[in-house]
Amino acid sequence: MIVTAIISEYNPLHDGHRYHIEETRRITECDRLIVIMSGSFTQRGEPAIFSKWSRAEAAVRAGADLVLELPATYAAAGAERFAFGAVSVLNGLDLVNFLSFGSESGDVEYLRRLGTFFADESPAYQSALKQLLDRGVSFPSAREQAAAVLLGTDLSSLSLPNDALAVEYIKSLIRTGSAITPVAIKRRGSAYNSTDIAGQFPSALAIRTAMENGMSGAPYSKETPVFAASMFPAVQWALRSASAQYLCGIAEVSEGLEHRLLSSCATARSYAELIGSVKSKRYTMARVKRIVANVFLGITKELNRTIDAAPLYARVLAVKKESSDLLSLLSKTSRIPVVTSPKHTTHPGLLLDIHATDMRSCLLHPSLPSGLDYTTPLLVTESVL
Structure with a gap:
């Protein structure tokens, strides 16, 4: 059996993602396709626009x-x-x-070359990187x-x-000694950061920008969308209540x-004014947004260390009826627990996942009850393909 994986956010899932899924199945000729997807918060430091179950x-x-x-x-x-987290799972x-x-x-060969270079982190690279960071250059640019x-080539x-994240995937595959083979699918359509609908x-x-400006989310979900700006009152309270010492312990600060x-x-x-005033040449908007989300969720460096020290797990959100x-099969092959229900869990990572969903639920009007992770069953869904 050939099994292919996709790491995603689907925030929300759109035609470009459908194209990627179709091409992935065609190129890898896989029998099964596993998606590992961000839950209630995303890499941009924002609440997911729709619930993890809907997505x-x-x-x-x-x-x-x-x-x-x-x-x-x-x-x-x-x-x-x-x-690293996605590849490890x-x-x-x-x-x-x-x-x-x-x-x-x-x-993929170009991306593999870059991934190998960054996985190695030679002393020459570390020295050059430090010099640039010391001059106030942001980490991505540095x-x-x-x-x-060092490579003597254009790395624009x-x-x-997508290419930047692909390099990180390959770097993680190399560093973890993974036997998984990377496959690059050329992106089609609008650029990742384009706001042209x-x-x-x-x-x-x-799509998210258009929804925030009043476009109906109906083509993508029946749910009410959630936007990052709705975090501002809670974040403002948290920041004005916090000490510098506490904030120093927040992840990425x-x-x-x-x-x-x-x-x-x-x-x-x-929210926009807060992000804009903290952002600088050195601190990218994405990093500032993540820090604000970490404040909202209470994600500290110590909590991340605690989770990293605990065993990994694979939480199942949905399965295709025909592929149950x-x-x-995973119960036989998986070296990590496969979780279909988090009831009675004491795992710090799962507890954070549950907390993140509860906090996202607070951003809806009216808010949703807490504990949705305990009451929402595993989704068994039929494909429309």
Whole structure:
């Protein structure tokens, strides 16, 4: 049996994602397709626009056989931690042959070369990177510049979101000694950061922006969408109640950024204003958004260390009715627990996933009850393909 995996957010799932799923099945000729998907919060540091169950169901209807939840400790993190967490879960299943990802270049050998370079982290690279960071260059830009000098080639593709994440996937595959083979599918349609809603394949960002500006979410889900700006009152309260010492312990906060957060929250009157005032040449908007989400969720460096020290797990959100045999197969092959219900769990990672869903539920009007992870059953869905 050939099993292929996709790491995703599907925020929301759109025609470009359907194309990727179809191409993945065609190119890898897989018998089963497993998706590992961000749950209630995403790598941009924002609440998912629709619930993880709605998005998991959409993934099955689009062609996935099984949908797993990427633990929140990884899902709401930077690219390196996001990729490492997802790859580690897939490794733990001991069943996956291929990892398919979207790519602006579509050149897996080029991406493999970069992934190998960054996995090695030579002393020369570390020295060049440190010099650039010390000059106030943001990490993504510093990484690109340092690698370009040492490799003697243009690495502008590292500024392209899909290629940058693909390099992190390959780096994680190498560092974990994974037997999974990477497969790059050339991205079609609008650019990842495009807000143009027109065209055959508008980006997820364009769709979210259009919804925030009043477009109906009905084509994508019957649920009410949730937006990052709705976190602001709670974040404002949390920041104004916090000490610099506490904020210093929040995940991704470093180099005195806690003082910048305290200063900005004293005057910011909206989520956008808060993010804009903290963002700088060194601190990217994505990183600032993640830090704000970490404040909202209470994700500290210590909590992440505790979760990292605990065993990995694979939380199942949805399965295709015709592919339910995958669950029994995973019970035999998986080296990590396969969780279909989190009831009675004491695992710090699962507890954070549950907490993230509860906090997202607070952002709806009216809010949803807490404990949805305990009351929502495993989705068994029929594909429409």
